Amino acid sequence: MKNNTARYFCILCLCISINLSFAQQKAVPVFKDGEAQIVKAFNDPEHWIRHDLWVETEFDTDGDGKLDRMHVDVTRPDQTETEGLKLPIVYESSPYYAGVASDVPGLFWNVNHELGEPAAERVHPEVIRVGKRPVISNSQVKKWVPRGYIVVHSSSPGTGLSQGSPTVGGDNESLAPKAVIDWLNGRAKGYTTPDGTETVSAFWSTGKVGMTGTSYNGTIPLAAATTGVDGLEAIIPVAPNTSYYHYYRSNGLVRSPSGYLGEDIDVLYDFIHSGDESKRAYSNKTIRDTEMKNGMDRETGDYNAFWAGRDYLNDMKPMKAALLMSHGFNDWNVMPEHSYRIYKAAKDKGLPVQMYYHQNGHGGPPPMTMMNRWFTHYLHGVDNGVEQDAKAWIVRENDSPNEPTSYADYPNPDAKPVSLHITAGGQKAGELTLSKPTTTTQETLVDDASFSGDSLANLAESNHRLLYVTPTLTKDLHVSGLATLHIKLASNKPAANLSVWLVALPWNADINAPITDNIITRGWADPQNYKSIETSEALKPGQFYNLTFDLQPDDQIIKKGQQIGLMIFSSDNNFTLLPKAGTELTIDLNGTLLELPIVGGENQFKAAIH
Structure with a gap:
């Protein structure tokens, strides 16, 4: 009887001790699979x-x-x-x-x-x-x-x-x-x-x-x-x-x-x-x-x-x-x-x-x-x-x-800049090609801010923008990083806006689809800052200037069946100042080059256009 009583007392003490231990247990953060978990307390x-x-x-x-x-x-x-x-x-x-x-x-x-x-x-x-x-x-x-x-x-x-x-x-x-x-x-x-x-x-x-x-x-x-x-x-x-x-x-x-x-x-x-x-x-x-x-x-x-x-x-x-x-x-x-x-x-x-x-x-x-x-x-x-x-x-x-x-990183480590030249026909659609033009060619656009960028990209022909496109892609093409535009241009006025869109064509005709479905990337620049962004100087009408700038970084897979288009225009009515229409920008095609960062480089581009 004494032994049973002692045993019962020991068990009771143990239970009390366990209950006190649980009662005194403090709430702490809990981690699982390397992440902090929601704690009830x-x-x-x-x-x-x-x-x-x-x-x-x-x-x-x-x-x-x-x-x-x-x-x-x-x-x-x-x-x-x-x-x-x-x-x-x-x-x-x-x-x-x-x-x-x-x-x-x-x-x-x-x-x-x-x-x-x-x-x-x-x-x-x-x-x-x-x-x-x-x-x-x-x-x-x-x-x-x-x-x-x-x-x-x-x-x-x-x-x-x-x-x-x-x-x-x-x-x-x-x-x-x-x-x-x-x-x-x-x-x-x-x-x-x-x-x-x-x-x-x-x-x-x-x-x-x-x-x-x-x-x-x-x-x-x-x-x-x-x-x-x-x-x-x-x-x-x-x-x-x-x-x-x-x-x-x-x-x-x-x-x-x-x-x-x-x-x-x-x-x-x-x-x-x-x-x-x-x-x-x-x-x-x-x-x-x-x-x-x-x-x-x-x-x-x-x-x-x-x-x-x-x-x-x-x-x-x-x-x-x-x-x-x-x-x-x-x-x-x-x-x-x-x-x-x-x-x-x-x-x-x-x-x-x-x-x-x-x-x-x-x-x-x-x-x-x-x-x-x-x-x-x-x-x-x-x-x-x-x-x-x-x-x-x-x-x-x-x-x-x-x-x-x-x-592994961004931009994709396998992306390499591919040099794409432009050929005549930009008021309709010139070519964006690996081959450099063999003749000196100039094309002119006339600024008119009443036209939006997406409407210009949709037009079959316009003198308010210049458009240059790749052949239709037969394979998906992965673009990753910064596209760089080297452009040689002249203005008929001392100042002009310069806007550039890189687009995927044909344009999505679904009116409910966002415009960004077709925009690969964009960029803007002031030709007066052709030397640096710290210094601007009035343009001499008719004189050509060389300007280089990056478009916005991107990483996008352009699907087969599409074309990549480089659209050059002046005032962008969603972003820039909007002067009166009439400023003329003339592009020297031989002095203009787009460097497009393509995963797989030039060989991949060639494979995607054949």
Whole structure:
């Protein structure tokens, strides 16, 4: 009897011990197949702690003599408060969280004027700020908090409840997220109010931060990374604007982003300026009406110190964060060159890099599994082999965005430039051929912006464009990389637009199909900048100039049964300034050459046209 009692007591103690062990077990991140998994204990919004604060920066850009503070919100599992759990951070910053200006008449610059002439002053709207504390944004929260991350947002300078001035790519837009990351690592001060002295610490942070976002929200992670701030381990920019010159100019030409004809950097400034109404007058005078007005130069479109200061390629030296980028080959808003140039520079620096390209337009993040693996490795420290994955992932035509094809790199390492010459007949359709013309030939087009690019490509004959086509392809042809145009031309006026489309013909006749189905890539240039994008000079009517520039990067499989067409015209009514019709551009065919990057090179091209 005594033995049974003792045995029962021991079993009871063991059960109590086991139950206590389970009761005391703490919630922690869980990983499977190299990815952070949704944890039940983190997946209940009722048990998330949400609060906001202001982080002090190292700059004063609103003229009040005090260091600007950035408004920050935090969403974290309550285990970070009750169980001492520390987690890494997914951080997104934006100028858009507190609302933007209305699209009022006159917001954009008038584009209907002669090249080189100033346009009439435009309208400056006021932004009505929206939003309620403590939540700045809900983006990223449902995706990452259940997987064992803390999500942080901040409004960029001069927007929402963040102090300072928006500068659209100025240094403060890099230093602002740096300050937040410094605070997450205990190196900067956070306060409970914008002007008070009560401090807030990020005691729940491991100090490891990853940033992501799309468009402007994708630019800011890169801006932060170029500061070299400790703790920013990885970034995933989606369709980021990496150079405001390349956003609003092309090879010396004033060019708008698609869908926003007449937008320029000062328009974007007005669009996002949702900060303190009492500070706006100072910011408008200092940034918009002085720095931007004197630097943006809509008359020449030249690259200058103002634009160089808003080109993140110039600031890459301190960067050390791992980089996963995403972009669409048919993004005519923030064009694909933006990610290509940064990806290449980061790769050349020896940083961990991956590139995800898809065939659609603006936006489109990488598949969740790619993002998850990236952050799991670089923020949680899980050895999942992501750094050994393929460098390039491309969504092939008609494939699901979640099923990209892997390649060793981008451009495709097997792509080689194939030199294609043009032969006479461009008002109808000349040839795009491997054979160089044997006779000197010139052809002329007449500018008329009332014709859209797609209508010109559809016309059987037109004197408003020159079109040169390959033979009909008998096999699929894979184009990958940068097409380069070498063109010799003359103008009958001192200034002219130059627009170039590379198209797949015949044109898709389905009125419901997007125009991008037929556009392989595009490019624009100012012939006045034939020497460099920094220097322009008036053209001497009738004199020929040699100009070389790249079209937008692409990776596309042109199907058999199609022809590749090079279309040269002047004003592009979706992108350029629109002068009166009548400017004549004369092309010297012998001095014009298209270098097309083809996987398999010239032999593959020959096989595809026979």
